[in-house]
Amino acid sequence: MVCGERPDCAEQMRGPGFAGGWPEFIFHDPTAKRYSARRAEYFGHLDLLLVDEDDRVLAGGWGVPVRWNGxxxxxPGGYTPANVLAVEQYEAGEVPDTLVVQAAQVRGDLRGRGLAEAMLTGLIETAAGHGLTRAVAPVRPTLKPKYPLTPMARFVTWTRDDGLPLDPWLRTHVGMGARILGVAERSMVMTGTVAEWESWTGLAFPDSGDYVVPDAFAPVRIDRAADRGELVEPNVWVRHR
Known part of the structure; x- marks a missing residue:
């Protein structure tokens, strides 16, 4: 089902069943916010929902179309730069050829049942139906917050004994035939005041400096003199077949 056909989908996707998948700070990339309304207006036909017989959302996903030379x-630099590029290319009249998958999220109590793979497949097939012949994704590895001091470029080289990625979300993509292309070093940049960061993380930041915070891929940099905190989040680019 196309997300635009369900006015309540955004509310359900941020409700209790889904909220555990996203830390609060992820919603505070100011550039992403500036482009979010236009993204939803222009590309809602690429947003998908999986619902059950009671019309409850089980999984959801979305992406944006860009023109890319392969x-x-x-x-683009990652999640937010892909949003910017997609909107600006659309407004310039450029014809896209590539889907950038931006999320494929499953309700918390249903994870591990293959719904994420089904959502990814649905997004890619929907995009193909709209003439998008390539599909890439800036992936947020689910294990990365456990290793916030490890550079993403090193983290993506970690594998299990069977040669597949150690990270389960990267492993899902690779298991579907995707290929890791490289690191998106500045996929999102989240900013806020010191008080906001303390509220988002539940931690105190008494001094300026770098702090490891829950669910972050890298330390957040706190500048008390400027009353500002900034988290630059890297992601991993993968290309699907």
Missing amino acids: DPATL
């Missing part, structure tokens, strides 16, 4: 070096 060279990993020319990919």
Whole structure:
């Protein structure tokens, strides 16, 4: 089902069943906020929902279309830069050829049942129906918050004995035939006041400096003199077949 056909989908996706999948700070990338309304208006036809017989949302996903030449070096900088590129290309009249999958989220009590793979497949097939012949994704590895001091470029090289990625979400993509292209070093940049960061994380930041915070991929940098905290989040680019 297309998300735009369900006015309540956004509310359900941020409700109790889904909220555990996203830390609060993830909603505070100011550039992403500036483009979010236009993204939803222009590309709602690429947003999908999986619902049960009682019309409850089980999983949801969305993406944006961009024009890309297939060279990993020319990919946008990550999640937020892909939003910006998609909106600006659309407004310039450029014809897209590539889907950037931005999320495929499953309700918390249903994870591990193959619904994420089904959602990814649905997003890619829907995009193909709209003439998008490539599909890439800036993936947020689910294990990365356990290793916030490890550079993402190193983290993506970690594998299990069977050669598959140690990270389960990267492993899902690779198991579907995706190929890791590289690191999106500035996929999202979350900013806020010191008080806001203390509220989002439940921690105190008495001094300026770098702090490890729950659910973050890297330390947040606190500048008390400027009353500002900033978290630069890296993601991993993968390309689906």
